[in-house]
Amino acid sequence: MTSTTSTTSATAAAPHDVIRLRDVVKEYPGDPPTRVLHGVDLTVGRGELLAIVGPSGSGKSTLLHIMGTLDRPTAGDVEIAGHDMARMTDKQLSALRAGEIGFVFQQFFLLAGMSAVENVADGLLYTGLRLRDRRARARATLAQVGLGHRLDHNSEKLSGGERQRVAIARALVGEPSVVLADEPTGNLDSRSGDAILGLLHELHADGSTIVVITHDHGIAASLPRQVAVLDGRIASDSGAARSAFADAQMCAPAKTEGVVA
Amino acid sequence: MSLAASALHPGDLLRVASVGLRSRRLRASLSALGIAIGIAAMVAVLGISDSSKANLLAALDRLGTNLLVVEPGQGFVGNDDAVLPTTSETMLRRIGPVQQVSSVTSVDASVLRTDLVRGDLTRGITVKAADTRLLDTLVGGMADGEWLDEARSRLPVAVLGSEAAARLGITDVGDGVQVWLGDRWFTVIGIMEPLELARDLDASAVIGRPIATAELGTPETPGTVYLRTDPDRVDAVRTVIPATVNPENPDQVDVSRPSDAIEARAAASNAFTALFLGLGAVALLVGGVGIANVMVVSVLERRSEIGLRRALGATRRHVSVQFLSEALLLSAAGGIAGVLLGAAVTAVYDLLRGWEIVVPAVGLAGGIAAALLIGAVAGLYPATRAARLAPTDALRTV
Numbered sequence: 202m203t204s205t206t207s208t209t210s211a212t213a214a215a216p217h218d219v220i221r222l223r224d225v226v227k228e229y230p231g232d233p234p235t236r237v238l239h240g241v242d243l244t245v246g247r248g249e250l251l252a253i254v255g256p257s258g259s260g261k262s263t264l265l266h267i268m269g270t271l272d273r274p275t276a277g278d279v280e281i282a283g284h285d286m287a288r289m290t291d292k293q294l295s296a297l298r299a300g301e302i303g304f305v306f307q308q309f310f311l312l313a314g315m316s317a318v319e320n321v322a323d324g325l326l327y328t329g330l331r332l333r334d335r336r337a338r339a340r341a342t343l344a345q346v347g348l349g350h351r352l353d354h355n356s357e358k359l360s361g362g363e364r365q366r367v368a369i370a371r372a373l374v375g376e377p378s379v380v381l382a383d384e385p386t387g388n389l390d391s392r393s394g395d396a397i398l399g400l401l402h403e404l405h406a407d408g409s410t411i412v413v414i415t416h417d418h419g420i421a422a423s424l425p426r427q428v429a430v431l432d433g434r435i436a437s438d439s440g441a442a443r444s445a446f447a448d449a450q451m452c453a454p455a456k457t458e459g460v461v462a
Numbered sequence: 463m464s465l466a467a468s469a470l471h472p473g474d475l476l477r478v479a480s481v482g483l484r485s486r487r488l489r490a491s492l493s494a495l496g497i498a499i500g501i502a503a504m505v506a507v508l509g510i511s512d513s514s515k516a517n518l519l520a521a522l523d524r525l526g527t528n529l530l531v532v533e534p535g536q537g538f539v540g541n542d543d544a545v546l547p548t549t550s551e552t553m554l555r556r557i558g559p560v561q562q563v564s565s566v567t568s569v570d571a572s573v574l575r576t577d578l579v580r581g582d583l584t585r586g587i588t589v590k591a592a593d594t595r596l597l598d599t600l601v602g603g604m605a606d607g608e609w610l611d612e613a614r615s616r617l618p619v620a621v622l623g624s625e626a627a628a629r630l631g632i633t634d635v636g637d638g639v640q641v642w643l644g645d646r647w648f649t650v651i652g653i654m655e656p657l658e659l660a661r662d663l664d665a666s667a668v669i670g671r672p673i674a675t676a677e678l679g680t681p682e683t684p685g686t687v688y689l690r691t692d693p694d695r696v697d698a699v700r701t702v703i704p705a706t707v708n709p710e711n712p713d714q715v716d717v718s719r720p721s722d723a724i725e726a727r728a729a730a731s732n733a734f735t736a737l738f739l740g741l742g743a744v745a746l747l748v749g750g751v752g753i754a755n756v757m758v759v760s761v762l763e764r765r766s767e768i769g770l771r772r773a774l775g776a777t778r779r780h781v782s783v784q785f786l787s788e789a790l791l792l793s794a795a796g797g798i799a800g801v802l803l804g805a806a807v808t809a810v811y812d813l814l815r816g817w818e819i820v821v822p823a824v825g826l827a828g829g830i831a832a833a834l835l836i837g838a839v840a841g842l843y844p845a846t847r848a849a850r851l852a853p854t855d856a857l858r859t860v
Contacts, residue, residue, distance in 0.1 A: 271773060271853040284465070292777050296465040299775020306857070310770040314485035326478070327775035329469035371774075 218280075219379045219410050220245035220268055225277035227263050227433075237263045239433045240277065245379065245412060250405035251440060252413045252421035255430035262383070264430060265414045269302055269381050270294045282378040299327040303372030305382035309364045311356040317343060317367045318352045324371035335374075342370040346400060362393030369400065379410045386420065398423060468775045470783070479787035482760065490792060493749075493756040497796025497836065498803060500746030501829040505804025507738040508825035510811050517817040518728035525601050525659050527721040528696050532687040532703055535716035544714040548683050550707045557706060559692035559699050564599040565684035566592045566663070569674050571644035573620070573667045575630050579642075585629045589643060590666045590685075591674030599688045600657050607635035607652030614651065615670025618643075618677075621652040625664040643667060644678050659720040660688070749796065750836035757789050757844035761851075768848055769856030782849035789841020790834060797833025801826050 220243065227238040237260045245251065255261040266272040267279060270286055279286040282301040289297065303324070311320045321339035322332070330338075343352055346366045351359060356367060365385060372380045382401070386394030398420065401411055405425075413424060421427045426440035470478075483490040532554070534544040547553075554563050569589040572582070596602075597609045610621060620643060622632060632639050632650060640647045648669065657663050674680040687707075691699040696719070704712035761768070768781055776784075805821045812819045 266854045266857075269773065271857070292467065293465060295468045295772070295775050295777040295780075297775075298773060299468045300465060302773075304770075304773040306770075308766065310766050312481065312485075312767065312770075314481060324774060326474060327468040327470055327771075327777075327780060329466060329471075331471075332474065 217246055218244050219247050219249075219282055220412070221278070221280040222264075222268070223278040225264075225267060225274045225279060227260075227267065227272070228275045237433050238267075238274070241430075241433075241435055243428060243435065243438075245410065247378070247410055248405075248408055249426060249440070250401065250409075250411045250413075250424055251426035251428060252415055252424040253428045253430055254415055254418055254421035255436075256416055259430045260433040261414050261416075261430045263433075265381055265383055265412075268379075268412065269304060270297055295327070300375060301378040303375060303377040303380040305365070305368050305372045305380060305385045307384035307387040309361075309368045309388070311364055311367055311371075313357060314355070316353045316355055317348060317359065317363075317370075320356050320367050321370045321374050324374040328375060338374050339370070342374040343367070345373070345404075346370045360393070361389050362396055365389060365393070365397050366400065369397070369404075373404065373409065379412060380404075382411060382413045384415055385413060386415075386417075394420075468777050468780065470776070470780045475783060475787055476791075478784050479791050482764070482784075482788050483791060486760070489756055490795075493752045494792050494796035494799065496749030496752040497746065497793050497833050498749075498800035500742055500744075500749045501797050501800025501833050502803035502807065503742035503745055504739055504832070505801050505821075505825045505829045506807040506811075507735055507742060508828075509804060509808030509821045511735045512822045512825075513808060513812045513815075513817050513820040515728045516820045517815075518724055520818060521658055522721055522724050522728070525721065525724075526690070526693065527719070527725075528691050528693040529599070529659055529720060530689050530691060530696065530700060530703065531660075531718045531720060532689065532707060533685070533716045533718070535714045544711075545681075545683050546685070546687065546715070547708055550684050550687055553706050554687060554689055554703070557691075557699055557702060559695040560689050561692065562595065562599050562690040563687060564593055564595040564689070565687045566590045566596060566668075567671070567674070567680055567683065567685040569644075569669065569678050569680045571678055573626070573630070573648075574642040577642040577647075586665055587626045587629055588666045589678075590663065590668050591671045591678075591680050592668045593671055596668070596688070597654070599690055600659050600663075602657045603655040605653045605655045606633075607650070609652055609654075610668070610670050616672045616676075617670070618646060618648045618673060619651045619669070620648040621654060621668045622650055623654050623664040623666045623668070624656045626667050627653045629665070641667065643669070646677075658724070746832060746836055750793075750840045753789055753792050753796075753837060754840035754843065756792070757785060757841055758847070760788070761785065761844045761848045764848075765851065765856045768851050769853050769858075772853035772856065778849040781851075782845040785845035785848045786838070786841045789844065790837045793833045793837025793840070794830070797830040797837075800833065801829045804829065 222241050222243040225238055225241045226236065228234040228236045241264065253261050253264060263272070267274050268281070270281060273286065281297060284297055286294065312323065318336055318339045321343055322335040325335040325338065340352055343349060346369055348363060348366050348370065351363060356364060359367065386397050389397060401413065405411055413420070415421055428438045428440065429436040532546065532550070534546050536544065551563050551565055554560055567590065569591050571589045572584040573587050573589055574583070594610050594612060594615060605624060620641060622630065630641065632653065635650050635652060639650045641650060675682060700717050703717045704715040707715050771781060805826070808821050809819045
């Protein structure tokens with residue numbers, strides 16, 4: 202079976218790649234079933250900052266959910282931080298999310314009635330770390346995103362940009378292998394949005410791997426790599442041509458994409 | 463590559479569960495109130511019924527269980543004029559363990575407030591002739607004034623039972639109140655407190671035996687004899703009394719023990735207790751439904767929180783345990799409030815009744831246990847529902 206060989210090769214490349222999707226298909230049940238992803242191949246290397254860009258309904262959100270192990274693909278292989286999703290139980294996927302994946306949402310999803318530090322510390326809630334350590338790391342991470350002066354502010358009293366910084370700190374506090382940001386500037390005015398993008402660039406420069414999902418081509422263009430998604434397929438991938446990641450593992454899926462698109 | 467499993471420390475669970483409640487205080491307190499009312503009702507019912515029992519038992523302790531009452535029994539059919547022999551008291555004193563003997567005889571007279579009222583309007587008050595030991599033997603007390611002594615037993619003075627005083631409208635003996643007893647005025651020198659061991663004397667006016675015999679023609683045969691025995695030999699004494707009092711017709715002597723009636727009252731479970739317990743249970747059930755309702759709404763409202771927690775690494779179990787803990791916290795808060803409220807109601811009721819305050823530990827522990835049980839049952843379905851929610855659905859915003 203092809204999946205066996207791909208898994209083996211993927212494991213070999215694990216140290217460099219944080220996300221590997223191979224021929225990922227996603228269908229939602231119905232009559233006839235709705236196919237939202239048609240065989241997506243995508244590899245994200247460690248330390249990359251990229252945009253997955255596409256109009257609404259293109260399947261980019263489904264892609265995010267699968268990369269974040271919140272949903273399982275109907276077919277194809279998904280490997281996150283060296284873990285083959287197909288072989289993992291729901292419990293193990295939870296552990297994977299707790300340790301290796303950070304999420305940033307358009308709506309921030311901060312918990313009401315809790316301070317910035319508590320919200321960020323909750324990013325480590327399910328890792329088994331003690332409260333004191335979680336708080337200490339939360340304070341450090343808040344300082345890193347420029348909110349060192351807002352530690353004990355109630356999340357409801359922060360501005361939109363500050364809230365998104367808190368959410369980013371929450372995603373980062375566990376030092377995940379990858380941060381998945383779903384329209385991180387979608388609920389912000391352009392100035393705060395630019396500031397958040399600037400922060401993402403800084404974090405990228407410090408070594409974080411960040412995937413930004415957006416419908417905004419302008420935002421996508423400001424990031425080092427753009428993956429365009431259209432109708433459940435990858436329409437173009439600027440990273441496929443980049444020499445920095447142009448090893449054999451990366452190129453093979455890129456060529457296939459060209460044929461499909 | 464191995465992954466450390468997702469974990470949620472018990473302390474964190476408590477914190478996470480309480481955040482959900484703290485951010486919705488009004489709703490949380492209202493749903494806890496439902497539980498509190500049910501628990502309070504049950505605790506108060508148990509508390510008041512236990513207090514009442516304790517009060518009766520305390521009365522028994524105070525009054526003693528060694529009082530026996532000897533009365534003429536039924537003779538042969540149609541022969542209802544059986545009397546105790548005149549020698550009864552003397553004979554009874556000869557029984558070894560008997561410590562105290564006192565007797566009362568009915569006087570054929572009526573007591574009236576004035577001499578201008580018709581003699582048959584007695585308001586049910588009887589007149590009794592008694593010896594001076596009666597009050598002591600019955601462990602009675604005086605509400606006002608004094609009891610008869612040897613000298614005053616020969617004088618036209620009367621002591622009223624509590625009920626008799628109330629019916630005559632006499633509240634104290636301060637300025638020489640008089641009653642029209644038989645054919646002359648008697649001065650009231652005292653009012654007794656209720657006699658728990660001889661309730662029939664409460665509605666009586668008691669006068670001295672010498673004046674009753676001399677002026678009202680009361681027979682010397684005792685109507686009722688009260689006696690105190692050695693507490694350990696009550697039953698033995700009881701069996702020999704009939705033959706001692708009336709060797710010819712021992713079957714015409716009735717012996718009873720008034721403390722038996724009080725004991726029976728203390729042992730009887732009140733039908734109202736069961737009724738109110740049932741009402742409390744219904745209130746508790748309604749409270750449980752309230753909690754379930756609030757939790758279901760909470761799960762619907764907090765979809766994004768559930769999605770976020772799954773994204774942060776919570777397992778389905780972590781989510782369900784969180785919501786279950788919220789329901790348990792709600793019901794525990796309601797349970798504790800209810801137990802305190804129930805205990806307070808019991809205390810106030812007992813104080814008003816002048817009873818010793820008794821709040822049964824079983825009621826307190828049972829109240830909290832019942833609240834937790836209700837909370838667990840009420841929280842189970844919402845918790846399961848929260849856990850079943852797919853993270854992608856939970857994060858989808860409309």
